Amino acid sequence: MAHPSSSHSRLFRASLLALPLLLGGAAWAQQPPPAASAAAPAADPGRHxxxxxxxxxxxxxxxxxxxxxxxxxxxxxxxxxxxxxxxxxxxxxxxxxxxxxxxxxxxxxxxxxxxxxxxxxxxxxxxxxxxxxxxxxxxxxxxxx
The missing domain is CATH 3.30.70.930 (Alpha-Beta Plaits)
Structure with a gap:
């Protein structure tokens, strides 16, 4: 009989692997991150x-x-x-x-x-x-x- 924590571990890993599919499909998971903006956003003196x-x-x-x-x-x-x-x-x-x-x-x-x-x-x-x-x-x- 498998140790109870090993089945939880497999379930957790499987749920992590499924996460990109739940968040928008495999295409989302394969997209490169957006390029960082060359300039930081302008400060808005009124924002708090x-x-x-x-x-x-x-x-x-x-x-x-x-x-x-x-x-x-x-x-x-x-x-x-x-x-x-x-x-x-x-x-x-x-x-x-x-x-x-x-x-x-x-x-x-x-x-x-x-x-x-x-x-x-x-x-x-x-x-x-x-x-x-x-x-x-x-x-x-x-x-x-």
């Missing part, structure tokens, strides 16, 4: 985005510095010049999308550069097509003491 990122590096830190890898991620956010709030389970940052997206990648990478063997980043992003958008302060003001 909120993002929350939680990094879960393994290990979280070292024997000498319990949260070394997480602190490295927060240091990248602090150096960004964007408005942010550190919370117990993640950090919220706000600003223009063209600054937020690269920052999220840099935060993730910072944990690895600090010595983590691996990391998982959980990211929530809120943005709109129109100018403006909520600020952290707008969303939490009535709940603050």
């Amino acid at each position: 985005m909120l993002a929350e990122i939680q990094v879960i590096p393994r290990p979280v830190g070292t024997a000498d510095d319990r949260y070394k890898h997480v602190d490295a991620a927060i240091a990248v956010i602090q150096a960004s010049g964007l408005r942010y709030e550190v919370h117990g389970l993640g950090t919220v940052v706000e600003g223009p999308p063209e600054k937020i997206w690269p920052l999220l990648q840099a935060v993730h990478e910072a944990t690895l550069q600090a010595g983590a063997e691996r990391t998982l980043s959980i990211i929530k992003v809120s943005g709109g097509a129109q100018a403006g958008g909520p600020r952290v302060e707008d969303l939490v003001r009535k709940f603050r003491n």
